[in-house]
Amino acid sequence: MSDPPFEKGNKTKMEGPVCLIENTRFGGLQVNQKALDILSSxxxxxxxxxxxxVYRTGKSYLMNRLAGKTTGFSLGSTIQSExxxxxxxxxxxxxxxxxxxVLLDTEGLGDVEKGDEKNDTWIFALAILLSSTLVYNSMGTIDNQALMSLQNFIRMFFxxxxxxxxxxxxKKRNxxxxxxxxxxxxDADFVKxxxxxCxxxxxxxxxxTIAGREYIEKEYDGKCSENAVxxxxxxxxxxxxxxxxLDHESFMRPGGYTVYRIQVDSLIQTYKDTPGKGIKEQKALLEEGFQEKAMMMMQEINKIVSDVRAVVVDLFSCSHDGKGKLHDDDIDEYAPDENE
Structure with missing residues (x-):
């Protein structure tokens, strides 16, 4: 396993810039995993x-000087290929x-070949949010509209x-x-x-930095959600x-419903006694599980008992030529107790 690019007290192994945020072919933005791995290390x-x-205003040159290099971030006409x-x-x-x-250079702002105004705004906003120091570079007079758009962000974050x-x-030729x-x-004044x-x-x-409460609450919410799942x-x-x-038991017999309820109560107690269930062990989950299926089983048994009553009544009527009388007590051993 290779060493991480950064360790405390060691020099960085980054030889040049990598793309952190890039455009997708569908017009959105995506993060480069390689850059994320570097930051995580x-x-x-x-x-x-x-x-x-905007592009071609000397931004990259200033960033190269901050990096202590003469080359690195793209300059001049090379910006077109980035x-x-x-x-x-x-x-x-x-x-x-x-x-x-950490130096962040926004490339291509204002270049119609690489995106539209909305795309520029996204990149602009990300640069503001990611940085602890924002450098706004402009050639000539600073555009008043840009300052009006920026003033709320600048006052909030800087x-x-x-x-x-x-x-x-x-000189121009150089x-x-x-x-x-x-x-x-x-130019001597420019160097100074x-x-x-710098x-x-x-x-x-x-x-x-980020607000401590924001970070802690985010971590807490993430852990709670993970634990719940x-x-x-x-x-x-x-x-x-x-x-x-229970699926392998047969309860369609005299007293079967009573046996069924006894086993259900036993399994519910076993469930409650099993450790390590976490925050989702409460009554709601039991109701979704055993209680729901218990109700379905009871409905099925009641339907079967009702059908049995009808069949027995018909048979009794035929065998006694309608002269006999069938009492509920004759078949109540099949039915569940009303109090159960």
Whole structure:
């Protein structure tokens, strides 16, 4: 069995980003199992930073710098070949020991070839909900409509806010090859601004947490539901096993119903005395099992007794040429006691 990608104090073995959320061919979104396995293997606090904005605005370049790499997340024209969704890269946190920095890059927003506005909204919302720090990247003036749409989410999830303004990183002819340029070849102001951005993320981004009550209640509800299903299955199997003992008995005989009720009471007591039934052992389940079948059996016996009465009356009338009289006492040994 191979070692997990993450262990406390060890460096990540992720060499590059993997797709976390991707589009399906039916227009929905799905989670990549490989990415889930990586996240599940992390056993230390995580700082989750997501970046959103339209494609080809330098988002991926900033995320690569946060990862301490020049390449990784797709840049420039290569974005056209990538799946629209959210890409994830987990790296050791450069400033906090035993922490993992989870970088989420939203690819393809605003690209009509990869989805519609509703799809963009889904990805946008997921990026907000998944992150502890959200980076909204925009080229030029920030769109007022976007801010109006975001303000409720921002106020709800991000109480601290900071704005960074970046100059053009390089000359226009070099913009499509930023990942190959050294810092010396980039605009000096841009290098300074991007360093300030990275330092802020490293120092001020908090660990991703969820409300304790929400987590505990979710775990509790899940366990209760799981226990209820297991208890229901176990109790139903036990009832079936006990009832099968009655299926092999014959109660269509004088006093049969009395014998039947005695055995039913005995089996019910056996059921109650059997341990490990869980939360579904109560009266309701008994009523669904023994009591329901007991009623069916009683109805069948009453029908048979009624038929027997009719036949005996006919026979008695024929043999006595109508002169005799049949009393109920002559056949009451077949019938169940009314008090039973």
């Amino acid at each position: 992390i056993r230390q606090p995580v700082v989750v930073v997501s970046i959103v904005g 799946t629209k969704g959210i890409w994830m890269w987990c790296v050791p946190h450069p400033r906090k020991n035993d922490h993992t920095l 109480t601290a806010r900071k704005c960074f303004v970046f100059d053009q990183p390089a 913009l499509n090859k930023l990942e190959t340029l050294s810092d010396a070849e980039l 601004q991007s360093s300030e951005f 330092n802020y993320i490293y120092n001020d981004s908090k660990e991703k 297991q208890s229901q299955t176990h109790c139903a199997a036990l009832l079936q096993q006990l009832w099968s003992k």
